[in-house]
Amino acid sequence: MRTQERPSGQPDKIRCCIAVYGCAKNQVDAEEMASRLTAAGYELTGDAGEADVVIVHTCGFIEDAKKESIEGIFQAVEAVKDRPDAIDVRDAEGVANAGDVSTAGTMRETSVPVIVTGCLSQRYPDELLKEIPEIAGVAGTAAPRDIVxxxxxxxxxxxxxxxxxxxTPGRGAPGSEGESIRFDTHLKRPWAxxxxxxxxxxxxTYCAIPSIRGGLTSRPEDEIIAxxxxxSSLGIVELNLIAQDLSDYGYDRDGKRRLARLVRRLSGVPGVRWIRLLYVRPDGVDDELAESMALPNVAPYIDLPVEHGSPRILRLMGRPGTEQILRAVERLRKRVPDLYLRTTVITGFPGExxxxxxxxxxxxxxxxxxxxxxxxxxxxxxxxxYNLPGVVPGHVARDRAEYLRRLGLSLSAESAAAMVGKEIGVLLERPSLRPGYWIGRGPHQAPEVDGVTYVKITGQGSEGRPADASLSSPASGAHLTSDTAHAGDRFIRACVTSPGILTLFAHETLV
Incomplete structure (x- = not known):
């Protein structure tokens, strides 16, 4: 049992470790859980071996994601195995009272509880409890709201x-019960x-998201703006908008898509330099949305999943057809000629x-x-x-995926080469190990997925940049801590000098 006191004389608190797997939506879930736990008096740690409670926030969307999450659960169990110093809190009032061990009543030596939350536990709660007896509890997609x-x-x-x-899927969705969600960022980075x-x-037809996350539930506009x-007050200068289907924002409220109006309002928030749109269905791109993409602080970037190029397969998938895809791209490029387009495709769909x-x-x-x-x-x-005929063997689907990946890399290389000699804005994130260079991202690089830009600092020198800029973004399985950082002014102009598939090299230009 740990009873060590802090230098301030305050009693030690229950430590929670949050391990995150899956998409950006899960990352936001984890940030909300971190905020609620710290507000309730719990302490966060990035080391499961030091934690009194470990929360594994999982993904259950596709097979690979499920495997990764299950591996993460076993890693958490192994990290806390045979911990003799763990606490066991039994007093209800003590636990509810800010997680303070000193008021928690009876404490006994026991194993550290591992709690599994998120999509995997929403989808397979009983299977997890049966197959992994070390799990102390499971909670579904409503866990972020109810985590304390x-x-x-x-x-x-x-x-x-x-x-x-x-x-029920969808319970606890943001704004679904009129609750205003406000949380500090728990990651050292200038974007959110x-x-x-x-x-x-x-x-x-291939997607399990509605059965896991429920139907569309849009947050109130005023809540999002707040x-x-x-x-922005915390120093965040780049906002990456996310949803299962961003283009449908607001449709559940009055039958009209309201993303364009939301983007316009967000563009007026002081301190926000980039607004980036992630996951927009092609059939949700209208003229109003395309116009909003041309605003000065909206990044010329969109994540527009096409999923396939065969009209027949798209119909079987229940996806927008090729005509809608081409019309969406035409509308966007008419307003934003230098638009940077990210997309996703699926290979091996039945009948392909x-x-x-x-x-x-x-x-x-x-x-x-x-x-x-x-x-x-x-x-x-x-x-x-699931039951469609014409199942494509797994090895064939993987071979086809590799073919399209190689094509995608070729397209990326071409676009990178075309940027040489152009001046772009760069958001600096951290100093490089190479003296005089900083690592950042251009408007064409979304966090965590699109690579980085190495910038040779020629003006003020690297020492002239904010001291707190040694930041890193979390990879899958990253652990959240309670540290925060202010970004300062991290935007510079730089001229691209040489390309790579996942990186660009540039020199800072004085403006």
Whole structure:
């Protein structure tokens, strides 16, 4: 049992470690959990070996993501195995009272509880409890809102008891019950994800998201603007808008898409230099949205998943057709000629032929994709595509994916070469190990997925940059801590001097 006191004389507090797996939406979930736990008096640690409670926030979207999350659960279990100094809190009032060990009542030596939250536990709660007996509790996609209560339930449980908190998909979605979500960023970085909606009203035949996350639930506009202002006050200068389907924002409220109006309002938030749109369905791109993309502080960048290039396969997928895709790209490029386009495609969908794959390759070239994410089809139970005939063998789907990945790399190399000699804005994130260079991102580089830009500092020198700029963004499985940092003025102008597939090299230009 740990009873060590801090130098300030304050009693030690219950330490929580949050391990995050999956997409940007999960990262936002984890940040919200971190904020709620610290507000309740718990302490965060990035080391599961030092934690009194470990929370593993999982993804359950496709097979590879499920495997990664399960591996993460086992890693957490191994990290806390046979910990003799762990605490066991049984007093209900003590746990509810800010996680303070000194008021927690009876404490006994026991194993550190591991709580599994998120999409995987929403989808397979009973299977997880059965197959991994070391798990102390499972909670679904509502866990971010209820995390303080969930942790309290786990700490108060009987030694042999296990907590199961999995409700209807969509419960606890942001703004779904009028709750205003305000949380400090728990990551040392000058950018943030800003979630505007949860769930999806579409039913793509391969996708399990509606059954996991529920239907579309948009957050109130004023709440999003208030959060953006709060993030800006913390030094965040880049907002990356996320949702399962960003273009559908607001549709559940009055039957009209309101993303363009939201973007215009966000563009007026002081201190925000870039607004970036991630995951926009092609059929959600109208003239109003394209116009909003031309605003000065909206990055000329869009994540527009096409998923396939064969009209027949797109119909089987329940996705927008090629005509809608081409029309969306035309609208966007008419308003934003230098638009940088990221997209994703799926190979091996039931019934897919070699000709269908070639059609996908042709479409990627026709729309001028700059970045391409390629995923072999994952057969998910509960989806309409699960029982479709014409199953493509896994090795064939993977070979086709590799073919399209190589094409995507070629397209990326071409777009990088075309940028040589151009002056771009760069958001500096951290100093490079190479003296005189900084690592940053241009408007064409979304965080964590599109590579970086190395900038040779020629003006003030690297010592003239903000001292707190040695920042890093979390990879899958990263751990959150309670540190925060202000970004300062990190934007510079730089001239691209040489390209790479995942990197650019540039020299700072004086303005």
């Amino acid at each position: 209560e969930i942790v309290g339930d786990v700490l108060r449980r009987d030694r042999a008891g296990r907590v199961r908190r999995v409700g 994800y800003l979630r505007v909606a949860e769930g999806c009203r579409h039913h793509c 959060e953006a202002r709060h993030l 032929t070699e000709q269908d794959v070639l059609a996908t390759a042709d479409l990627l070239c026709e729309i001028g994709a700059h970045r391409v994410g390629v995923f072999p089809f994952s057969r998910e139970e509960g989806t309409a595509a």
